[in-house]
Amino acid sequence: MAEQAQYEELARQLSAVGAVKRDLGRILPHDCPAGSAAVLTLLGQYGDMRMSRLAELLAVDMSVTSRHVAHVADRGWIERSPDPADKRSRILHLTAAGRARLDELSRRTSQLLADRLSDWSDDEVGLLIQLMTRLRESFGDCRVAPQRPPHPYASAAEGVTDAHGVTELTTRTPA
């Protein structure tokens, strides 16, 4: 349990980290804004998934996800296939072009971070990653929730856990 002053300081740091994010955003290709990059990154990391799952991973409303997905689909970076198990759903997966785009993004981002963080040790970077992961976990972010063995497009959901191994969370943003 930390002190009040520490919480205020942490809030300031969270506000200020936006400047770092904007720096990273400035090196993105003009046709691939941050929202598109996030979609490609998550599909590359977790593999094919439905819209609702992606919305959970992005931690934004489904309507926002739909827009981002439409953008990358329009550019041929992903495909939206019908889900045979549920005709309302669509399965998203990276195309070869999308994979190439993602590789390019990763290259640019890593290069910038390698430049800016040249005096950081491997352990220091790892520690920051670990603490940020735990921070998101403490805020209930599903991206860091325990993952069950992947069963993509599994047959039936049981109880409160859906077919993709993720405890059901709303994809509509809380008021």
Add this chain to the structure above:
Amino acid sequence: MAEQAQYEELARQLSAVGAVKRDLGRILPHDCPAGSAAVLTLLGQYGDMRMSRLAELLAVDMSVTSRHVAHVADRGWIERSPDPADKRSRILHLTAAGRARLDELSRRTSQLLADRLSDWSDDEVGLLIQLMTRLRESFGDCRVAPQRPPHPYASAAEGVTDAHGVTELTTRTPA
């Protein structure tokens, strides 16, 4: 020097921390969005300053700063006095109402963080703050640059260091 995979993971964490920031944003009063809160917080932390200095601290373009400042000034939370040393400049300072607003913001934010981070130790929170501070420093954020003893509204600037003890940086966003 860290590995490529670590940089990619750090980039993902930076992208994902937006969800935490949005959670914090949801508890702000309706008439005090995040931009206004940042202005109040920085004025509370650093004291009176000019627009250009605030733009540096916010790490956003001066035009953005101008809008945020106008918002909080319209609500009487800050005052903009003419700078006797430079008639182009304006000195910003918190009013009593602004101080009260800031106290309210701090209270709400700390309360949410205390709730979410109830199982974090003081040292863990401190470590995260420390690493995030260094991250911003590595990206050249002036907020974490060494501060010289405060000489508000000092007479003359010398060399490339301005009257407020901060090495001159552009307040126009880099292309």
Add this chain to the structure above:
DNA sequence: TATTGTTATACTCTATAACTATA
């Protein structure tokens, strides 16, 4: 001429609400 600050404009991201198609 250069700098401080303001304003107009445009773009991205996000949320709410209404809608459809399906379950």
Add this chain to the structure above:
DNA sequence: TATAGTTATAGAGTATAACAATA
């Protein structure tokens, strides 16, 4: 009825460019 996804609309944040006032 409830859920998956789309679209329209609105609001916040930011950047660029043009501008006025002053240095």
